[in-house]
Amino acid sequence: xxxxxxxxxxxxxxxxxxxxxxxxxxxxxxxxxxxxxxxxxxxxxxxxxxxxxxxxxxxxxxxxxxxxxxxxxxxxxxxxxxxxxxxxxxxxxxxxxxxxxxxxxxxxxxxxxxxxxxxxxxxxxxxxxxxxxxxxxxxxxxxxxxxxxxxxxxxxxxxxxxxxxxxxxxxxxxxxxxxxxxxxxxxxxxxxxxxxxxxxxxxxxxxxxxxxxxxxxxxxxxxxxxxxxxxxxxxxxxxxxxxxxxxxxxxxxxxxxxxxxxxxxxxxxxxxxxxxxxxxxxxxxxxxxxxxxxxxxxxxxxxxxxxxxxxxxxxxxxxxxxxxxxxxxxxxxxxxxxxxxxxxxxxxxxxxxxxxxxxxxxxxxxxxxxxxxxxxxxxxxxxxxxxxxxxxxxxxxxxxxxxxxxxxxx
Numbered sequence: 001x002x003x004x005x006x007x008x009x010x011x012x013x014x015x016x017x018x019x020x021x022x023x024x025x026x027x028x029x030x031x032x033x034x035x036x037x038x039x040x041x042x043x044x045x046x047x048x049x050x051x052x053x054x055x056x057x058x059x060x061x062x063x064x065x066x067x068x069x070x071x072x073x074x075x076x077x078x079x080x081x082x083x084x085x086x087x088x089x090x091x092x093x094x095x096x097x098x099x100x101x102x103x104x105x106x107x108x109x110x111x112x113x114x115x116x117x118x119x120x121x122x123x124x125x126x127x128x129x130x131x132x133x134x135x136x137x138x139x140x141x142x143x144x145x146x147x148x149x150x151x152x153x154x155x156x157x158x159x160x161x162x163x164x165x166x167x168x169x170x171x172x173x174x175x176x177x178x179x180x181x182x183x184x185x186x187x188x189x190x191x192x193x194x195x196x197x198x199x200x201x202x203x204x205x206x207x208x209x210x211x212x213x214x215x216x217x218x219x220x221x222x223x224x225x226x227x228x229x230x231x232x233x234x235x236x237x238x239x240x241x242x243x244x245x246x247x248x249x250x251x252x253x254x255x256x257x258x259x260x261x262x263x264x265x266x267x268x269x270x271x272x273x274x275x276x277x278x279x280x281x282x283x284x285x286x287x288x289x290x291x292x293x294x295x296x297x298x299x300x301x302x303x304x305x306x307x308x309x310x311x312x313x314x315x316x317x318x319x320x321x322x323x324x325x326x327x328x329x330x331x332x333x334x335x336x337x338x339x340x341x342x343x344x345x346x347x348x349x350x351x352x353x354x355x356x357x358x359x360x361x362x363x364x365x366x367x368x369x370x371x372x373x374x375x376x377x378x379x380x381x382x383x384x385x386x387x388x389x390x391x392x393x394x395x396x397x398x399x400x401x402x403x404x405x406x407x408x409x410x
Contacts, residue, residue: 025078025115029237031298037260037306040117040240041366043078043408044308048372048384051084051102051118064386067394068372069109071387075405078116081310081368082202084193085121088172090129099196106197117240119200120193122186124208128154128171130185139188142225143180152188156181163211178212183222190226194234201226202262203243206250216252223257227297241297242308246285249292249305256294261305262368263287264312265354267330267338269323277330277338277350279357284328288362309358310368311336311385315376336370337377340385340398348403355407369404 023039050068072080084102092098109116131154137147157175158165164174175182190201203209206219213219223241230239240259243250250257266286267277281288293303313334317324320332330338339347351369358365375385381396387404388397 027236027238029231031238031296032240032259033298034300034302034306037240038366040079041260041306041308041368043076044081044366045072045075045077045079045369045371045387045404046081046310046373047072047077048082048374050080050372051105052098064388064394064396065105067388067391067397068386069105070393071371071389071401072109072116073112075401076113076408077369077371078113079200079368080116080118081308082121082373083118084198085123086189087123087125088127088129088168090127091132093133093192099192103196110197117200118198119202119240120190120198121202121204122189123202123204124174125168126154126157126173126175126182126185127168130154130157133188135184136188139184139191142187142229143184152185153181157185159211164208174208174211176212177206177209177222178218182209183218183225186222187225187229190239191229191233194230194239197235199235199238200240200242203241203250203258206243207246216250216257219250220252220257238298245287245291245307248287248290249294251292251294254295256292256296256305258305259297261287261291261307263307263309264328265309265335265367266328267335269325269331271323271325274323275321275331275338275342276346279354279361281361283325288358288365291362291364304362304364306364306366308366308368311339311370311373313337313374313376320377333377334375336373336385337375339370340375340379340381341377344399347398347400351400351403352407369407370400371404 024036025039027036047068086092106118130152133152135150135152140147157179158173159176167174210219231237242258242260242262244263245261249261265279266284268280268283270276270278287307287309291304291307294305295301313336315334317327317329317332322332333341355367358367370385371387373385374383386394386397387400388394389401390397390399
């Protein structure tokens, strides 16, 4: 009787699966179902620089493409978060190697698993280097503008009242999404990444870029054009869009402009246990139980949009190692740097804890596993945290690979 009840309960929660069946990962021009979207988010992993040539910034060597490819294949990862982007250094977009390397890796991994989704990022930054990138004719045509020979204009992307100008440093600002030039730039990035095989795009801190777009009209117009391009040019004629949503969603009326939401983990310090952390509902601006419901771009209604939480990176506080539960820092470090500083056993146990806590606390949430991400604390791993099993092929691995694989087998 007990066994029968357990089987019945499993059927309630996973009605379309029986033993030995594979989870579906199919979607098309009509959108993506809730079940398939959840399947992707359950196998999501941050893989910064997976698709970018070695030494992409001119300062961070990246000689581990081969082992990264081995790792994601070993894990059975389905959603490669932050796989390609620029955070400044936009002139690299002019180099054929930038695109050729990404296309080659995408094609290689799709040959072994055509369901994998690669995510490109349209971040809340533009620098003066963007002025070195020519505007393609197809970008002008998409906006019904005359085709002229010119480069993108950095200054034309900035807020006219000076808001967030030089926000990151001099000559490095937050672009204003309501400016026509910013729309051209973001469209160019999204479609260029789409052309090499990316099927997902992270829109970054939408509220920063939406400083002059309270009704989300400019965002809606840009997203509509990106989705229109996808209908003809994306691999499966649909793209998955997400963004960091400090207010629980990106809504226009009762419709979500995003396919899913995302946000940092927001780890809370445990002052009586130095350097340890936990997750907690309503801690700071955490998203747990706060992802807003809406009609999704695929047409289905939900009470809470599915979402990812990730180990964010944003620097070091002025007092590293000191607890401050009013700060986004965890013991003075950003989230991924904090994780990297822990002992291997604690890192593995904390991944298990976070994975299970999220599943039990809010079934709409999913933990995006930390595969590769930049860290800003003192380290001997070339400025990156890497989940790879430490080996001759990746001597700077942090060895969370087997833990991630075991969790994903559940």
